[in-house]
Amino acid sequence: GAVVSQHPSWVICKSGTSVKIECRSLDFQATTMFWYRQFPKQSLMLMATSNEGSKATYEQGVEKDKFLINHASLTLSTLTVTSAHPEDSSFYICSASGRGSVSAEQYFGPGTRLTVT
Amino acid sequence: QKEVEQDPGPLSVPEGAIVSLNCTYSNSAFQYFMWYRQYSRKGPELLMYTYSSGNKEDGRFTAQVDKSSKYISLFIRDSQPSDSATYLCAMSERGWGAQKLVFGQGTRLTINP
Numbered sequence: 202g203a204v205v206s207q208h209p210s211w212v213i214c215k216s217g218t219s220v221k222i223e224c225r226s227l228d229f230q231a232t233t234m235f236w237y238r239q240f241p242k243q244s245l246m247l248m249a250t251s252n253e254g255s256k257a258t259y260e261q262g263v264e265k266d267k268f269l270i271n272h273a274s275l276t277l278s279t280l281t282v283t284s285a286h287p288e289d290s291s292f293y294i295c296s297a298s299g300r301g302s303v304s305a306e307q308y309f310g311p312g313t314r315l316t317v318t
Numbered sequence: 319q320k321e322v323e324q325d326p327g328p329l330s331v332p333e334g335a336i337v338s339l340n341c342t343y344s345n346s347a348f349q350y351f352m353w354y355r356q357y358s359r360k361g362p363e364l365l366m367y368t369y370s371s372g373n374k375e376d377g378r379f380t381a382q383v384d385k386s387s388k389y390i391s392l393f394i395r396d397s398q399p400s401d402s403a404t405y406l407c408a409m410s411e412r413g414w415g416a417q418k419l420v421f422g423q424g425t426r427l428t429i430n431p
Contacts (some may be wrong), residue, residue, distance in 0.1 A: 205361070233416035242326060244406065244421040245362070294361050298416040306414050309354075309361030 203229045205297050207310035214285055214317055222280045222313045224295030230275040231297035235307060236268075239292040251278055275299075285317045321345050324407055324422030333431050337394040341407035341422045344388065348409040348420075351383050353392045356404045356424065365405075366392070367414055397429045 204227040214220045224234060233252050237245040249265075251257040251272035259265045269281040278297075282289055292314050296307040324341045331337055339353075350369055354362035366381045368374045368390075374381045380393040390409075394401055407422040408414075 207361075210359075235419075242423070244322070244324070244423045245419075247418055247420075250418065296361075306364050306367070307416075307419065309363065311361045312359065314359075 203227075203297075203299070203308040205231075205295065205308045205310040207293075207295060207313050209313060210311060211314045212316070214315070216286050216317055217284055219281055219283045220285055220315060222282075222293055222295075222315070224278045224280070224297070224310050226276050226297045226299065226308070229297075229299040231278070231299045232275065233298045234272055234278040235296045235298075236270060236278075236280050237294045237296065239294060239312075245294060248280075282315065285315070287317045290315055290317045319344055321420050322407065322409060322422040325425055326423045328426040328428060330428045330430060331397060333397060333399060333429055335397050335429075337397050337401070337427060337429075338391060339394075339405050339407075339425050339427070340389060340391040342387075342389050343409055343420075345409070345411075345420075346385075346388070347411045350410040350412070350414050350417075351381070351390050352408040352410075352414055352419070353379075353381060354406045354408060354421075356406060358404075362406055364414075399429045399431050402428045 208223045236248045249257045249259045257270035272278040294312040296309045352367040353365045356362040371385045378395045382391040404424040406424040408419045
């Protein structure tokens, strides 16, 4: 099946710094990528949708200047949390949907746990 | 009110039992219904999907959708310890590929040997 990876799997950063999370589709071309956030014991909440080569579409309540998304190629999307604060600590998960045989579902990455101190 | 409601559990049952998981929703525009399984520190993986109302069976798993009641269920027969995971329901108005999914909170399930 299609594989999506994320890097890093866990990151700790100091309050006020920025952190970048990568999402890669390893064996298919991801025309659309999604970024979700999951707080403990809560559901996955969609943050934004990005199509390759286009600006991301953010969900209501998600600050686009704080959560910068870049989908520069068909295999890579990045999420940068700028000026991170402790309330941004969460589990960030990406998913990808592509062309052809992999277009029928979203494939999820393993997630990145962000802790802001 | 959340768009999708799911009892977070935890739910603990003995091996071999039949497990029933369910979700309710409020958005009548949802037409695609999915169940994902998520192991600890991993991303969700698609277990089953259905379109509109009806039943769908895949091995030990059966998914049911009742759109009139806005209620979906997942049944697991002959449950195994390897089925221990968090199960999330998800829904969409226009498909399950490059479409926005709305997730339930997830039910943490433990199957005891």
